[in-house]
Amino acid sequence: MASITIRNLDDTTKQMLRERAAQHGRSMEEEVRILLRGSAASPEPAATVLPAPVIDSIPGTLSGKRILLIITGGIAAYKSLDLIRRLRERGALVRPVMTRGACAFVTPLAVGALAADRVYTELFSREDEHDVGHIRLAREADLVLVAPATADFIGKMALGLADDLASTIILASDRPLLIAPAMNPVMWAAPAVQRNVQHLREDGVHIIGPTHGEMAESGEAGAGRMAEPLAIAAAAARLLDDRPKPLAGRSAVVTSGPTHEPIDPVRYIANRSSGKQGHAIAAELAALGAQVTLISGPVTIADPQGVTTIHVESARDMLSAVENCLPSDIAVMVAAVADWRASGESGEKIKKQPDQPPPALQLTENPDILRTVGHHEQRPALVVGFAAETQNLIDNARSKLERKGADLIVANDVSPSTGIMGGDRNQVRVVSKNGVENWPDMDKQAVAAKLAQEIADRFQTAMA
Numbered sequence: 218m219a220s221i222t223i224r225n226l227d228d229t230t231k232q233m234l235r236e237r238a239a240q241h242g243r244s245m246e247e248e249v250r251i252l253l254r255g256s257a258a259s260p261e262p263a264a265t266v267l268p269a270p271v272i273d274s275i276p277g278t279l280s281g282k283r284i285l286l287i288i289t290g291g292i293a294a295y296k297s298l299d300l301i302r303r304l305r306e307r308g309a310l311v312r313p314v315m316t317r318g319a320c321a322f323v324t325p326l327a328v329g330a331l332a333a334d335r336v337y338t339e340l341f342s343r344e345d346e347h348d349v350g351h352i353r354l355a356r357e358a359d360l361v362l363v364a365p366a367t368a369d370f371i372g373k374m375a376l377g378l379a380d381d382l383a384s385t386i387i388l389a390s391d392r393p394l395l396i397a398p399a400m401n402p403v404m405w406a407a408p409a410v411q412r413n414v415q416h417l418r419e420d421g422v423h424i425i426g427p428t429h430g431e432m433a434e435s436g437e438a439g440a441g442r443m444a445e446p447l448a449i450a451a452a453a454a455r456l457l458d459d460r461p462k463p464l465a466g467r468s469a470v471v472t473s474g475p476t477h478e479p480i481d482p483v484r485y486i487a488n489r490s491s492g493k494q495g496h497a498i499a500a501e502l503a504a505l506g507a508q509v510t511l512i513s514g515p516v517t518i519a520d521p522q523g524v525t526t527i528h529v530e531s532a533r534d535m536l537s538a539v540e541n542c543l544p545s546d547i548a549v550m551v552a553a554v555a556d557w558r559a560s561g562e563s564g565e566k567i568k569k570q571p572d573q574p575p576p577a578l579q580l581t582e583n584p585d586i587l588r589t590v591g592h593h594e595q596r597p598a599l600v601v602g603f604a605a606e607t608q609n610l611i612d613n614a615r616s617k618l619e620r621k622g623a624d625l626i627v628a629n630d631v632s633p634s635t636g637i638m639g640g641d642r643n644q645v646r647v648v649s650k651n652g653v654e655n656w657p658d659m660d661k662q663a664v665a666a667k668l669a670q671e672i673a674d675r676f677q678t679a680m681a
């Protein structure tokens with residue numbers, strides 16, 4: 218029903234709906250449903266609630282950008298269907314090209330229907346080649362995106378081979394190139410593949426992923442999964458981003474993910490943070506021109522592009538990595554840092570003793586990274602913290618703002634029912650000394666884009 222309604226809308230309304238949907242990280246159908254239902258009441262009254270600013274066009278959207286999407290023959294080709302939706306939701310025009318291998322995994326019919334364009338598969342096509350179609354396809358694009366990129370296709374790109382339409386387009390194109398490799402972990406680790414990937418990097422090809430995780434086909438796990446469609450769409454948006462760079466020449470340190478606190482050499486205390494929100498914020502600050510260092514706890518997602526990433530395990534490691542980044546203009550402390558660690562980490566694996574009660578786990582307080590940065594003699598001009606709470610969200614965020622010496626606290630309700638911890642979406646309240654702003658439910662990329670813009674605005678005001 219919703220899709221019939223959308224189809225019947227005029228082009229201007231459709232474009233407004235598309236931008237609104239992309240702003241909230243929803244499909245157009247979801248956006249219509251939410252608009253019809255009316256906005257949900259805020260579950261928690263706040264003393265001073267400022268209206269959320271309306272964004273006319275989301276930073277980082279792909280409105281009107283032409284993306285030539287090359288799908289190659291890997292099992293992750295099924296994810297390209299979702300990728301097409303994500304790109305189109307953000308306003309991109311997607312023109313699909315499929316290799317013969319890709320057509321064995323997903324049908325050109327499904328790809329064409331989702332892209333709302335015809336699918337190009339053949340190099341030697343009388344129909345397309347009367348005007349040298351492969352050259353036209355290569356030139357009529359703002360970005361060439363290969364997702365998934367097979368080991369085979371990466372090899373062809375590295376060698377400059379051109380024996381089918383997709384590989385010929387790559388050689389004929391002078392547009393930015395982004396690839397999302399996807400393959401079995403053993404294939405990804407193969408020296409030949411790594412050599413080819415390195416070649417592509419040196420040639421200026423942008424690479425997103427692969428990430429760690431379970432493989433779709435075999436029950437195997439490791440590095441080789443294609444980056445998630447949302448992350449690929451965000452990377453494409455960043456590459457095509459021609460917005461001004463208000464944070465050019467500024468530095469930012471961002472923390473992300475959980476920390477792991479060792480109990481013995483094999484066991485640790487952890488939490489469910491995925492790093493998705495912190496990594497996205499680091500990437501969005503970089504997109505606004507900042508020089509970003511991301512201090513990441515152990516996560517399974519890919520390092521963001523355009524950011525220097527330092528990997529750490531424990532809260533103590535994270536603190537010393539953050540302090541090494543000072544002085545810095547901006548600090549955004551997103552990581553879910555463990556409040557406590559085991560006191561007296563055992564050097565050997567603690568053995569289960571027959572007929573003995575389980576050993577008691579004694580805890581010691583960890584250093585408070587946000588508080589340290591907020592009161593540091595080299596305190597950044599803007600300090601932003603996150604508050605993950607399951608109760609009294611606003612009260613806790615307000616007291617955190619005060620105690621930790623932060624300028625902004627981004628509060629979110631991480632009760633299991635919200636699905637925020639580890640999930641793709643987030644609904645945040647931004648608490649400052651001026652009051653509380655309720656932001657709508659959005660995907661984490663959209664929260665990151667909006668927060669980065671807010672940080673840039675506040676930083677410029679603070680510096681004025």
Ligand SMILES: Cc1cc2nc3c(=O)[nH]c(=O)nc-3n(C[C@H](O)[C@H](O)[C@H](O)COP(=O)(O)O)c2cc1C
Nearest residue numbers: 289290291292293316318319367368369370399400
């Ligand atoms: C079931 C199956 C799954 C495959 N999955 C992948 C994959 O995920 N990544 C990859 O690099 N190759 C994969 N391959 C191998 C490619 O399909 C093969 O190298 C093919 O020649 C790629 O062609 P293309 O790069 O022209 O699309 C798979 C093959 C089969 C039969």
